[in-house]
Amino acid sequence: MSYQTGNALDVNDLLDRFRLFLLANGWAVNFWGDRAGGQGKALQVNKGGNFYSIFSNTFLDSANSNQPGPYMEVMLHSSYLTPGSATQPDGTRLLRSTRYTSPMQAYHFFAGDGPNGSYAYMVVETDPGTYRHLGIGVLHKIGAYAGGAFCYALSWYQATGTVNSPDASQHGVPFDDNGIPTTSINYPIGGTVIRADYGGISPRYHYLDTGTTANPRGRGGWRNTNAERGTIALPVSAGASILTGRAPLIPLWCAVERGSLLWSDIGYPPGMRFVRMDNMEPGQEYPLGTDTWVVFPVTRKNGSAGMPSSGVYGYAFRKEL
């Protein structure tokens, strides 16, 4: 089964359900149990030689009211070593998805096989009309290189004036590089990290954020139109026709820095696209040829003042039955 929907009681239950979904889709579980050194569960999985750790985190972090818990967190590593721990061989930083309030309205799990590896994505409706995203997988790669594995998580900054500002850099948005780097705020937030080895460095991880000194930078998305930012800003701005109503599904191209202000395309996530939701509602199905895609907002479609709003930004996920 590569699509599943249901309800979860809390983040621990959500992660357990995701574990069963991954097992049903051929993923191997290295560890499932209590998280080492934290509040929550740890799910450590691998497939096709790519290793991921996903954690639930029930810590509410009342001191950080703008990025409140409970959380879901994810990281990528080159192999598996320590049960339940976020310290793994060649591990990336944790990417954190925020504010998984209980009880959750619904979850949607998607899984499949891309041309270069498998993927599994979760979309969670935390409050009615408000969504969170977290995923693992391997890019549909452009060119042959070691890597392609990625993980992502959505965090949404809750401060007044920011919570309904879709382009604010305080938000960590999957496959978009306009989020501030975790390293500058000293706690995990959302975003995307991709492995793409070159230049003799292995593993080489690329964080899609506004950081300028990463190893080196990753690039993707639509929220920032400055130099060396974004890859799909132009189609996103034109992406829902007022002539016909149609909104094409746009591949989430990712790139890495090559020096001399030039970049190389490394691919896009399979089974996941950007879509403008001007004329669509959350959860709406989008038939495309023989495929069916399901559309969700980045966090919440056009939320009212004071409410989370990601405008018309949305993701479409390929639904395989």
Added chain:
Amino acid sequence: MTWMTGVAAGYVDFLDQLQAALCDRGHASGLFYQGTGNGTLTGPTGASGGYVGGTASVAETFTITAIDANTFSVVGSLAGDIGQATVGVPFASTRINFRINGGATAFVAGDQFKLSTTPRWTLARRQGTGAAGRFSNGFANSTRLWDGLVGTTAEFASRAAALPANAGISMIGAADVRRVSITTTNNQLFAPAGFRVEYSDNGSSWTEAIAYANVEWTSTEARSFAVPDVGLHLHWRVVFTASVNGGAAGIVEVQELRFYRGVVGDMQLQQRAEAVLAAPGNDGLDAIYIGIELYEDAAAAARSFNFYQFRSFDPLVAVRSQANNSGLTNVPLSSNNFTWWAAVNGRRIAGVAKIGAVYVPFYQGLGKPYELPSVHPYPAINAGTSSNEAGVATSTDPNFRGFSHPGRYGLRARYPDNVWRPHSNRFLSGSSETGDSATPGKVYPAATTNGGRESDFREALDGSRVLYEIVLTSIDPRHMWGELDGCYFTPGFNLVPEQNITMARFDHMVFQNCFRNAAADFFAIRQD
């Protein structure tokens, strides 16, 4: 021939070659292969993408199936079985022509190519002339005969001090002149009292169509004179034999001389040379009209094709006056030899003319819209290199750009609301070239934002080339139009023009955008 190349001896010869390539036989495209062998299917001479239709091609699909390692059956969806093709030997027919070439791995029974054909394009019009085709004998200041200017002072007049004198046109295609219009000056004594209209097919042997004598005029009068139906001819002239004051020994002054095609309408053959081609569509049922005006200004070394497109064609109306036309896009060419390449199917022609070291691209016909045909039934694209009808290939103007990364306004696309809209990524702002944020139409991914920010990508991490679909977008009205057919943006790092990128069993020839060679200035055309 799907992928064509040639050397044109000037821009008129280019029109001749294009017309022959498009209209003399059908085309083949959409090659598909599935099987064990790794041989190729090419044109009859082995040219990549050079497979071609024939004089009797129709819209159908040929299935070419291996019977054994060296023999293939050739079966058309309408034509049926038309014979067998032998590996290494050109297959010739009136429907389709190609050659199968053996590879390192032999073909086995069941290996299969598929190839679609479309009918020939048709020539709907070819007529008229430009400055080079207008002539006179015995007239001083003869350019005044054709300048469209009329006045009461001497500088508007062209004078023949001795008779007979003549003036006429040599056209790019034969046409029937059914009216001649003469505008005299305010000196009635110098008006032509006698003249005759003549025609020729070789420019040297002339035949009288009609003669007029004892014609009387008022001051500065424009008058039309009927010409009988004597058929279509390349050359026409008016021979002036007598003036009002002096008869055959007199002086004739004329302000304007016009040759009209047909007995109605306002199509003046002396104004400009133009042609209209109609593509049949990939189903053979369409008429996709592409109008070409030939522009020449010898003093500026400007010789161009100015392209127009229109959904319907009125044979009584000049190209630039056709209803709801696209407006012009300019493709500067040359009077000297130049190399050209083009990919053709039933819906469009995409090509490049190499003028010196400048690669001048053009795309004419339909694209690949994102909408259904019921919503966007006529997705036409008229792409040249600017909207300046007098463009030259030596230009360094910021707007002199091709379809992959256009300037103002070398690309116009027809939207679902039947409106032609320009697309521009770059323009001149102040003294420097920059992204065009004022034009709502953009071309992605050479531009990555609405402000026209240029792509800064290079090849993939392993050095392999990347081909991106060229996507047309608009933010006012907001709409993603779709893609060009068989043309791709490719990052220009470590790339040179005329290099081939082989991908998905097709060769793609790389070109730079006019004279530019930065990372955002390259594109490729699929040889199919």
